[in-house]
Amino acid sequence: MKTKAAIAWKAGAPLTIEEVDLEGPKEGEVLVEIKATGICHTDYYTLSGADPEGIFPSILGHEGAGVVVDVGPGVKSLRKDDHVIPLYTPECRQCKFCLSQKTNLCQSIRSTQGRGLMPDATSRFSIDGKPIFHYMGTSTFSNYIVVPEIALAKVRPDAPFDKICYIGCGVTTGVGAVLFTAKVEAGANVVVFGLGGIGLNVIQAAKMVGADKIIGVDLNPARQAIARKFGMTHFINPGETENVVDAIVQLTDGGADYSFECIGNVTTMRQSLECCHKGWGQSIIIGVAAAGQEISTRPFQLVTGRVWKGSAFGGARGRTDVPKIVDWYMEGKLNIDDLITHRLPLERINEGFDLMKSGESIRSVVLY
Ligand SMILES: NC(=O)C1=CN([C@@H]2O[C@H](COP(=O)(O)OP(=O)(O)OC[C@H]3O[C@@H](n4cnc5c(N)ncnc54)[C@H](O)[C@@H]3O)[C@@H](O)[C@H]2O)C=CC1
Numbered sequence: 001m002k003t004k005a006a007i008a009w010k011a012g013a014p015l016t017i018e019e020v021d022l023e024g025p026k027e028g029e030v031l032v033e034i035k036a037t038g039i040c041h042t043d044y045y046t047l048s049g050a051d052p053e054g055i056f057p058s059i060l061g062h063e064g065a066g067v068v069v070d071v072g073p074g075v076k077s078l079r080k081d082d083h084v085i086p087l088y089t090p091e092c093r094q095c096k097f098c099l100s101q102k103t104n105l106c107q108s109i110r111s112t113q114g115r116g117l118m119p120d121a122t123s124r125f126s127i128d129g130k131p132i133f134h135y136m137g138t139s140t141f142s143n144y145i146v147v148p149e150i151a152l153a154k155v156r157p158d159a160p161f162d163k164i165c166y167i168g169c170g171v172t173t174g175v176g177a178v179l180f181t182a183k184v185e186a187g188a189n190v191v192v193f194g195l196g197g198i199g200l201n202v203i204q205a206a207k208m209v210g211a212d213k214i215i216g217v218d219l220n221p222a223r224q225a226i227a228r229k230f231g232m233t234h235f236i237n238p239g240e241t242e243n244v245v246d247a248i249v250q251l252t253d254g255g256a257d258y259s260f261e262c263i264g265n266v267t268t269m270r271q272s273l274e275c276c277h278k279g280w281g282q283s284i285i286i287g288v289a290a291a292g293q294e295i296s297t298r299p300f301q302l303v304t305g306r307v308w309k310g311s312a313f314g315g316a317r318g319r320t321d322v323p324k325i326v327d328w329y330m331e332g333k334l335n336i337d338d339l340i341t342h343r344l345p346l347e348r349i350n351e352g353f354d355l356m357k358s359g360e361s362i363r364s365v366v367l368y
């Protein structure tokens with residue numbers, strides 16, 4: 001079949017809208033019509049050329065929601081018309097990682113996914129017979145996609161696609177980092193570096209669990225108002241603060257119980273560790289730093305009890321946890337609507353990237 005998609009031909013170039021050939025689902029695969037997709041900073045990161053796994057030409061996008069159109073042989077858990085969210089972190093429930101119950105990082109298809117291919121090491125997308133690569137196993141900047149069954153969360157049919165697409169990455173990443181990775185407890189002091197599409201979700205989850213002080217750090221002063229609406233109690237603008245770590249230590253009587261780095265900057269990653277409380281403070285790294293970047297600190301920071309942890313997709317097990325997060329949204333426990341600041345047709349997707357780069361948008365959503 002044919003599908004309309006935004007193609008990333010090479011690093012740094014704007015996406016172009018093309019008609020693409022899409023092969024149907026093979027064994028264990030599902031054809032999905034994507035109804036809406038968010039644009040995440042990670043799409044921009046890969047498009048910029050900074051991602052060592054970046055591969056071109058490809059179809060980016062990993063924050064989608066849609067409907068099952070057809071299933072391949074052997075698919076058992078999904079059928080036509082089911083509503084789904086594609087998962088860049090699948091959940092096979094059979095690999096060593098899934099069975100460990102210690103991580104959400106299912107590895108059953110990770111190596112082919114990282115090479116822009118389906119599990120059988122081929123692409124379903126092509127133009128004039130030349131393959132176009134998949135991205136993060138999802139490629140939600142295409143109206144129709146083929147994905148493995150294990151990379152789809154089935155969600156309730158009354159949830160609006162234009163909102164729950166954001167659960168495909170940003171909401172789950174931020175909320176999950178608080179609930180599943182850090183397991184923040186009521187009364188904890190929390191610091192959030194970067195008040196964008198991820199950081200604001202960290203803030204709303206920290207408020208949800210009853211955190212005490214919720215300190216936001218961002219260079220963009222316009223982020224203060226929306227972050228306060230979501231539960232931030234104190235704001236630090238590094239551009240106006242001599243020493244961000246000292247300011248946090250003072251505000252929290254010794255340091256944060258939990259800090260979250262939601263920028264992808266190795267300097268703020270260091271600050272996010274060093275602003276933690278001696279003896280127990282945990283710094284959760286969410287931001288994705290460019291190829292070649294490294295983090296550093298004095299080992300004494302770790303010897304004295306501060307902990308550095310990472311969080312991918314919020315530590316969520318997609319097929320199990322994503323449907324629950326959709327329920328929380330539908331029950332009014334999570335605010336997604338106010339974070340979706342812009343809505344665009346696919347033809348204007350490059351404007352979505354511009355709005356992100358200029359700091360005007362929190363999330364732009366593309367509607368098919
Ligand atoms: N680990 C994971 O599973 C995931 C990681 N990410 C990563 O999380 C990061 C954040 O993503 P989004 O929230 O979508 O990005 P965003 O662009 O919406 O937000 C970033 C925020 O950081 C602020 N900022 C930039 N430089 C700063 C600095 N030096 N000091 C203070 N504030 C600064 C910006 O003003 C902006 O408000 C990115 O690196 C993205 O790739 C995103 C999704 C999932």
Ligand SMILES: N[C@@H](CCC(=O)N[C@@H](CSC=O)C(=O)NCC(=O)O)C(=O)O
Pocket residue numbers: 040042043051052053054089105110169288289291312313
């Ligand atoms: N390809 C990048 C790493 C990108 C990365 O860290 N991705 C996150 C999700 S970011 C979503 O917006 C993730 O889940 N990582 C786990 C994984 O297995 O990729 C690089 O090579 O630097």
Ligand SMILES: [Zn+2]
Pocket residue numbers: 040041042043062063169170
């Ligand atoms: Zn993302």
Ligand SMILES: [Zn+2]
Pocket residue numbers: 090091092093094095096097098099105106107108
């Ligand atoms: Zn697995």
